[in-house]
Amino acid sequence: MNIGQAAEHSGVSAKMIRHYESIGLLRPAARSSNTYRQYGEQDVHELRFIGRARSLGFSMKEIGELLSLWRDRERPSGDVRQVAARHLSDLEGKLAEMQAMVTTLRKLIHACHGDERPDCPILEDLAGAPARRSLS
């Protein structure tokens, strides 16, 4: 199967498949005589794996680790868990950061009457509140 089919079956764009190969995430695909990349069921399976891992926010580097763990039938599940746990705590950190932003923004937007008058607590906050503003 050519790259277009592989893309269609895996949900990963042809562009990205080539990219993943170029950064060493995937082993170089076999080529047919016309230099077209050739893919089989197992390749599509790997591509789907990558797609799902991406949808959980894993980085390319982490996916590389997960892929090699996946390929190794003897891996200790603890190794996998460790990769996932590290990623989870990254995510939780970012999540908390974003939640703080959202909370602050909601307050500011709520406080702004949002009409044609010029006074605006949003700008006042950005312009002035000392250091870690709005956490109050």
Added chain:
Amino acid sequence: MNIGQAAEHSGVSAKMIRHYESIGLLRPAARSSNTYRQYGEQDVHELRFIGRARSLGFSMKEIGELLSLWRDRERPSGDVRQVAARHLSDLEGKLAEMQAMVTTLRKLIHACHGDERPDCPILEDLAGAPARRSLS
């Protein structure tokens, strides 16, 4: 005051100050005879404004809008509010996405015993579950 001082007083790195100028977010700084950029209190004020807006996750483009609204004493607060509200809803979307990831990851990690045995629900999920896996 030179760029280093401005950076120190504003919390925005010198590198970033130059960058903001180069993309037109800031007006070109005055130069002293030695070609060094010169900054005053108002500039530091603007830099802090930018830093605070960044810490609320506003994009450079949005910050440009906010800055020009801030500079205009007659702006309707509704304009500001609209920029903030759009950003908030972007954030809320990403937040929900990340929350879904976190929820799924927590479940998977919880299900993985994480020892030396090779069987691992995390990899099984990535490898197999149909389409929108793990939302169950």
Added chain:
DNA sequence: GTTACACCTTCCCACGATGGGAAGGTCAAC
């Protein structure tokens, strides 16, 4: 003075993940 050091300047490159698009080769069907 001159040497050393801290600062400034511009310019280019890198990240991470993705996409756009050009320029060119290949294959199928009609």
Added chain:
DNA sequence: GTTGACCTTCCCATCGTGGGAAGGTGTAAC
């Protein structure tokens, strides 16, 4: 044999930030 859909590689853009080179400047100590 031409058209159109596919494939190839290569470069560029995004967004915000930082690293670092190569070179100019300012200041302070010797």
